[in-house]
Amino acid sequence: MTKKSDQQRQKIMAVSRELFTQKGYTETSTREINERAGIAEGLLYYYFPKGKRQLLDAIVREGVDDRVRIARNMTTSWTRATIEQDVVSLFEQMWHLLGDGIGYQEFIITIRNRAMLSDDQSAWLVTSFESVQQMVADRLFAVTSAEITRERTDQLAMAIMATFQKVIFDELLIRNRQELPAGTHAFISRQIHLLMELILKD
CATH class of the missing domain: 1.10.10.60 (Homeodomain-like)
Structure with missing residues (x-):
């Protein structure tokens, strides 16, 4: 082209x-x-x-590819000494991608038209989300394997992603805010700290 x-x-x-x-x-x-x-x-x-359907597919795919790329780029540099801040930074990057301009449009379009996606497109969305969660789990295990099992890092990654999703969906969809409210950074930091303590000490 x-x-x-x-x-x-x-x-x-x-x-x-x-x-x-x-x-x-x-x-x-x-x-x-x-x-x-x-x-x-x-x-x-x-x-x-294929007209509008192909456009919808391209827009959804581009948005998800961006989120996967950010997760891949950011998780490679995580260390045990900075792990909590590394996880919080990943949330902030995800928020900046979804809360502004093109990323916001792609996110809203994906959510609003979720029911219109084909089975293949829906499966691809789920797989993309799972791949980000897997990247988080892989890096968590790489930096904490001396402390916890692979199963526990998988559980921690799942809890982290659930926390991210809740905040992002609450703010962007329910409250219709594109600006991250004051106190959200502190809230996410506390949640990640609690999760890390719970999993690592269990």
Whole structure:
């Protein structure tokens, strides 16, 4: 794909993200996407032959790929001495990705249209989440294996991810906040400290 073609494809995706977030997937027509993107009618199908469904898939996949990439990049540098802060930093990076701009749009579109995803897409979403949890578990085991078993690090990773999910869903979906409220950093730090103490001392 040429640079110009890639830019055109990204422009179509950017416009689609905006419209799907503002109006919803079902209420957005391909004609609106074409008009907003300033492209000839039918060009959308050149880049996305299956139309809106393929666009939805691409947007969801891009958002999840970003979260997996962040987790992979961040967890590689975790150490035993800084483990609690490392975990909190991962939460903060996830929040910044989901609470701002494109990441927020991708997150909202994914949640709102969860029921419209195919079985394959749904399975892929679950697998992507599990891969992030597995990265967390792998790194936790790497830095704490002298203290606890693999089973316990898996349990700790599951509890950490559940904590992340609760805060992110509460703030972005229930309270509709894109700014992290004061005190959230301290709350997450306390939760991670308690989890670490509970698992490591058990």
